[in-house]
Amino acid sequence: MSVVSRYMHDPRKGHMEAVYQILRYLKSALKKELIFRKNDHVSIEGYCDSNWASCANNRRSNSGYYIFVGGNLVSWKSKKQTVVARSTAEAEYRAMILGVAELLYLKSMLVELKLDQEAKMKLWCDNKSAISIANNPV
Incomplete structure (x- = not known):
């Protein structure tokens, strides 16, 4: 996320594809949790x-x-x-x-x-x- 955020003022197609990949990962990780x-x-x-x-x-x-x-x-x-x-x-x-x-x-x-x-x-x-x-x- 920190690398992608560097280009948020002038995003290119590759940057948006990376954002979509991050969002897909987060969607698949909804059931993961930290256990205390x-x-x-x-x-x-x-x-x-x-x-x-x-x-x-x-x-x-x-x-x-x-x-x-x-x-x-x-x-x-x-x-x-x-x-x-x-x-x-x-x-x-x-x-x-x-x-x-x-x-x-x-x-x-x-x-x-x-x-x-x-x-x-x-x-x-x-x-x-x-x-x-x-x-x-x-």
């Missing part, structure tokens, strides 16, 4: 990833994350990065920054709701260089 289960824990766990220089027009990377609270999916986001990353490690590190910001927001919300003061937070990333950068206190 009651769990004994309120741990916060996130997963983040990015694809380096994926946009052919401006070489920007896309970042994404999804966050689980108590084992239930509560937040997700996919966004084009605002700057051009010079490496996969930088692109992944920027994705981690977005994920950590969301984890901290959800943690503060849980504290405000007095649900769990000691909720553990974990962020999972698959890039060793970005993890090393994040673990470096300097």
